[in-house]
Amino acid sequence: MKPLTEFPTRPFDCWPKAKELRRMRNKLLWSAEERGDLVIQGLLLEGLISLFSGFGKFGDPSFGPHYNQLLENHEALIKTMEIAEAKGFGRDLCSSMLCHLGQLYSGSTTASPKGGTANPNFVFQSYDCPSMVKTGQLYAEYFGIPHVTVDVPYRDTEHTRSYFVQRMLDVIEWTEKFTGKTCDDESLAEGVENEWECFVLWARLCEEQKAVPAPMDMRHLQSLRVPWANLRHKNEGVEFYRMVLDEVRDRVAQGISARGYETGRFFHDGIPPFFFIDILKMPAQYGAVFLGGQTFDGGAWVKHENGSWEPGQTLKERGIELRSREEAVDALADLYLNYRPHMCYTAHRPAAHLKRVDEYSVDGVVVHLDHGCNGIQTGMMEVKRVLQENGVPTTTYEGSQCDPRDLSETQVRDQLESFFENLGLTKIIGETGGGKEEGENP
Amino acid sequence: MKALEQFHQVVVGRHQYAKEWKSRTGGKAMGYLCTYVPEEVAYAAGVLPVRIMGSHQPQSVTDNYVFSMWCAYCRDCLAQGLLGRYDYLDGIAYAQTCQHIRQTFDSWLEHVPIRFSYDMYMPSSLHLPLAVDCLSGELRDFQKALEGWVGRSISNSDLERAVETYNTNRRLMTQVYELRRGTAPPINGVEAMEMVLASMFMDKEEHNGLLRQALTEMEGRQGQKPGVRLMLLGSENDDTDLVGFVESMGGQIVVDDHCTGTRYFWGEAPAGDDILTAIAQRYVDRPPCPIKDLSADRKRLHHVVNLAREYGAKGAIIILEKFCDPHEYDIPPIQNALREADIPTLMLEVDATIPVGQFRTRIEAFLEMLEAGV
């Protein structure tokens, strides 16, 4: 490991903007009905959000309005999951989806924490992960509204692309008929360009983590990704990520570090336990950082044969202009078919992760084995094996992203502490691992 | 030897059968994971499709490759590959369904030597008309890949012959199942499961011959003693011991919704101008696996309730492979639908092996309740 050198650090200038965007997203949702806008319910709208940008503003209650609050209150979180379990859903299902189902059956999905309501017009879910889609089906049945899905193929061939593109066009047409609203194709094109750009900006942001010292840690990235989830089709989303990228590049130029020291550089693979998110700051107690990991998945990456990933280019940079609905949808298909490190189709994962370790000068990897995840979890044991076989110090811990019953914080802390200590790290005086930095929200 | 006995022999000696088939015909064998792999295309190329399954024995060889909280079935399948039990396979194919079995496929490619592999994109929104076009395109690619592998082209008449053989197989198995609707079925649950399993391991022409023989033999066969008529449904289940165990306690399994039962053989490829489209149509139309049932009216649910009614099931046993999320998501809606149809359910969570004592008590209580009509 590296000697304990102190690097300058400073709070992020973009936090207030991130907060503002969070408020904007909430406002969009809770006043949608009042404004006569759509409310489109997804589970984790990981995919294809810009498909609806031709329909004006819309509310998107994915994650559930109470999700963040529940993550901070373990007792309430467990109770919420027990509501779903009482309906017969097994405890070993994806814990995030179980939490969503608990919110659904407790009636809280449509209720704002501040008293408003947002009744979804329909459920839309891209088929990225089976758990999400099956949960979406239950949502639609509960509300008695349509469940609209789009399969996201993991291979770009003539027929998979035409299946994907045609289905998206059908969904737009269906939405027009169902809602009586007309899709404005210019706004659709703008939304697609924005979504593309946010993906690219996110990849570029992650790439800045190659710098020594790293300008952010994974905890920062986790917080910075919140607007990406819900607002990446909007101008405000793009402006935010342009601003963040500028700021992060400036941090790199100035040698500003994530948390002040960098005795070791680590990746955290797998979805982190959101209810115990400070685990991402644990290396800071040793003057080390988690550079990222699963958070890199929000980027548009060009994947090379040798496993290496490189940020893609925006549509504008490539001189692509979207002049029709068909072109917009085709560009969206291209993004999802060719530029995302497909989370579910994962044979490429071990090689890519090994390459990343090299390119980001990583000293070790921590892999979270999530008891319930069926998507991102795929291939994780193979990742661990390949890393270890190639001499990359790697450890795993078992847990859950959303179910505190499946993770012992003390045990995981002990486990990670011995991992770091076995690598020669020692706890530093003036621990920087605790506390909450302004704006940091899961 | 009676046909049912021959099915049994093939099931217990599946590897031997495949090896003998290879030396007898000089053909190649292709393992497949999941019944969404359109095996008739491989059959048209003169290849023997063999479904890869587990052995129901405890194992620890997959621990480095697959998370232990993934279903025991997917781990057991991989274990068989790692232990060399499928060393006669020349190729392996997978069609996208569940992530667990995908992991088996990915890890198989990594750790089990194999010459040919194919990963087929299988659409999930099968309720959409678009799915047939997409799947026929995938079938065309699969056909090309197979041609490259076997070193000859697969003609339309090869495909037509294969479809005819597969349709016959499905028709004959349906006929056998039809006989289970009566009060004294000539075949019990174990025998029915072995018949379907044998079809997954055998050359379909040979299996068709045995099915015809079985149908003739069943004409003179004395029916089963009346028992509590049951349906089996749920995750992958090829555990004939478990089926026999239920039947030994007075249950009479008359129908199922398993991918080792009706879901495997239900429905035929329709006649049509384009043979690959016809094959695709059949896979799109067959009773779906939960992960592919995204239709607004839940096709699978209606199918299950209809089957239970048509076969006079008094109760249903839902087999849940531990950690099998796809089926777990469907269980509450299915239990509700069956309850509304007055068909009580018992859920049994299984692993590679079953807890006999605990299951005995639960099954006995369930059967008693059904007998008493409470």
Ligand code: SF4
């Ligand atoms: S990818 Fe994993 S965590 Fe995400 S919804 Fe799917 S199962 Fe849950």
Ligand code: SF4
């Ligand atoms: S569907 Fe269920 S039983 Fe089948 S492989 Fe997936 S998890 Fe296992």
